[in-house]
Amino acid sequence: MTAPIAVQLYSLREALAQDFEGVIRQLADMGYAGVEPFGLPDAIPPQAPALFKSLGLQVVASHSGLPLGDQRSAVLDAAAALGLKYLICPWMDPNVHFASLDAIKRLCDTLNEASAAAKAAGLTMGYHNHHFEFEPVEGQMPYQVMLRQCAPDVIFEIDTYWVKTAGHDPAAVVKEFGARAPLLHIKDGPCVHGEPMVAVGEGVVDVPAVIQAGEGHTEWLVVELDRCATDMTEAVRKSYAYLVKKGLARGNKRAD
Numbered sequence: 001m002t003a004p005i006a007v008q009l010y011s012l013r014e015a016l017a018q019d020f021e022g023v024i025r026q027l028a029d030m031g032y033a034g035v036e037p038f039g040l041p042d043a044i045p046p047q048a049p050a051l052f053k054s055l056g057l058q059v060v061a062s063h064s065g066l067p068l069g070d071q072r073s074a075v076l077d078a079a080a081a082l083g084l085k086y087l088i089c090p091w092m093d094p095n096v097h098f099a100s101l102d103a104i105k106r107l108c109d110t111l112n113e114a115s116a117a118a119k120a121a122g123l124t125m126g127y128h129n130h131h132f133e134f135e136p137v138e139g140q141m142p143y144q145v146m147l148r149q150c151a152p153d154v155i156f157e158i159d160t161y162w163v164k165t166a167g168h169d170p171a172a173v174v175k176e177f178g179a180r181a182p183l184l185h186i187k188d189g190p191c192v193h194g195e196p197m198v199a200v201g202e203g204v205v206d207v208p209a210v211i212q213a214g215e216g217h218t219e220w221l222v223v224e225l226d227r228c229a230t231d232m233t234e235a236v237r238k239s240y241a242y243l244v245k246k247g248l249a250r251g252n253k254r255a256d
Contacts, residue, residue, distance in 0.1 A: 003214070005249035006034030006060045008185065008224035011236055013038075020045055026233065028055035030240050031253030036222050038090065040064035041071065041078035049081050056252060060220045061086035061157070061183060063128065066114040067121070076121045086124050086183065088157050089114070094132040101138045101145065108149035115154045126155040126183065131193070134166035134173075143173075147180065156180050159224070160210045161187040161197070171206065171213040182219040184210065186243070187226070196229040201242035211248045221249045 007027055009016060015023045027035065035052060037044050040062045052059055059082045066089060067075040079087055089111065092098075097107040115125035127150070133143040146156075158181045160170035174181060188203030189195060200207060200223060211221065223239045225232065241256060243249040 002247060002250045003184075003211075003218045003221050004033040004058075005031075005240060005243055005251045006036055006058070006220050006222045007032050007236055007240075008036045008038065008063075008222050010038040010063070011223070011225045011228075012232060015233065020048070021051060023233075024048075024051055024057070025055065027236070028057055028252070030237050031244065031251035031255065032057065032223075032240060033250070033252050034058040034060040034220060034222075036060045036062060036088075036224075037082065038063040040082075040087070041074040044078065044082065049083070052082075059083060060222060061088050061126065063088050063090035066110070067117040067123075067125075068110070068114055072117060076117070076123070079121070079123055084123060086126050086155065086157075087114075087118050088126040088128050088183075090128045091130065094130075098132050098137060098142055101140060104137065104142050104145050105149055108146055111146075111154055112151045115151055119153060124153060124155055126157050128157040128185070129159050129162060131162045131166040134163055134168050147177070152180075154180075155182055157183040157185060157222070159185040159187070161185070161189065161191065161205060164205055165191040165193065171209040174210055174213040179217045181214065182217060184214055184218055184221050185224045186210070186221050186239075187224050188239075189225075189229075196227050197225045197235075198229050199225075199235040199238035199242065201239070201246075207243075208246065208248060
């Protein structure tokens with residue numbers, strides 16, 4: 001069965017800052033079944049949970065600060081308000097956390113601590129990659145170290161575009177992660193550092209192969225374009241149409 005389709009709201013961050021409700025209504029009208037907010041606990045307006053619910057948009061996960069230290073309560077309270085299942089760590093400074101194998105292992109310890117806090121609140125902690133997790137450090141691949149060192153209940157949200165940009169086959173990586181990767185970020189473009197992205201289906205990523213590799217494990221496909229060579233709203237619309245028309249994902253509406 002095809003996985004449902006969501007959109008990472010970071011893609012439309014500039015438009016959301018101008019008209020949050022209007023943009024969310026647009027996404028629902030396109031047919032997206034879910035959304036993935038970013039910037040928890042501060043970036044989501046108070047009316048967002050009720051708006052998502054009224055439009056039938058499931059909140060798949062959220063990119064978030066770690067539920068540790070001074071922000072622990074704020075992160076967990078925001079997650080509860082959104083009815084989240086997954087909290088996702090979106091980025092860690094590679095110059096600090098991926099400078100050595102010891103640094104990577106310390107990061108894993110931190111993620112394990114965050115996972116314990118999340119689990120106590122009924123949540124699952126996850127990690128979202130960029131390219132540097134797929135570039136060797138002291139002869140080892142950081143993502144493989146993370147798979148070994150992170151607790152089994154830490155999941156991974158595989159950003160398939162950055163995997164390919166780092167020179168790996170994203171379909172093979174998705175298979176390697178298996179059930180540890182229930183969320184896949186689907187984006188497209190030239191897979192060249194510094195170059196903008198394009199609507200899904202218009203770049204060099206073998207999207208059908210990526211999605212096929214996750215069959216049986218993928219809970220959600222999440223469209224995300226960090227920046228785009230064309231109008232972002234139109235690219236998000238085209239991405240939905242491509243994935244649904246090709247039978248690669250299911251949404252709430254047929255694609256035009």
